Amino acid sequence: MPKLTVGPWIATQKLPSKALARDRQAFLERAQHRLQVHEVAGLPLIGLGGSCGKPCFALPYTLSWNDTNTRELEQIGTEFECFVEYGVYPHLKLLDGEQEVAAVQDWTTFATVYLRPGYERAEELLITLRDRLAP
Structure with missing residues (x-):
């Protein structure tokens, strides 16, 4: 299975340059991209991790x-x-290099999974987590 296909959408959300950090209009233009609905493996993309x-x-x-x-x-x-x-919630990290590829959060009224979009098996991991962690 492939990497996540939402990379271009993520790129539209990020601050393109420090010079635009105080530009409200540039922010509003980026925010318009959030109106696009995205799903992977039938699961809705609900946002991005604040720090990651x-x-x-x-x-x-x-x-x-x-x-x-x-x-x-x-x-x-x-x-x-x-x-x-x-940690505060579980993270999956690669044995080789300890790169974080996923985190599963249980703090809200529903569970969430954060995934590294460039991870080669991201969609497969998302499906596996969805299917095997179900109560």
């Missing part, structure tokens, strides 16, 4: 971490050559 800029997808269920689903997440990590780093 990774696209964020809503899972179709709520999620509360427990022993069973954290073990499942670790198994998924193994299958994708990743390990789980448990």
Whole structure:
């Protein structure tokens, strides 16, 4: 399965230069791109991570971490050559180089997955997380 296909959309959201950081009109023009609806694997793209800029997808269920689903997440990590780093919420990081490729958040009334758009197996990972973490 491919990388995420929303890269061009993400690029339209980012500040193109520091010179435009105080330009309200330039911001409003970038914000217009948010009206475009995007989905990957049937999951809606709901925004970008504030600090990381990774696209964020809503899972179709709520999620509360427990022993069973954290073990499942670790198994998924193994299958994708990743390990789980448990911070505020779990992150999947590549064994080779420790690059973060995904994070799964459970703080809201629905679960979300943040994915590195350039990760070669991003869509496959999103589908796997959706299917195997479902309560």
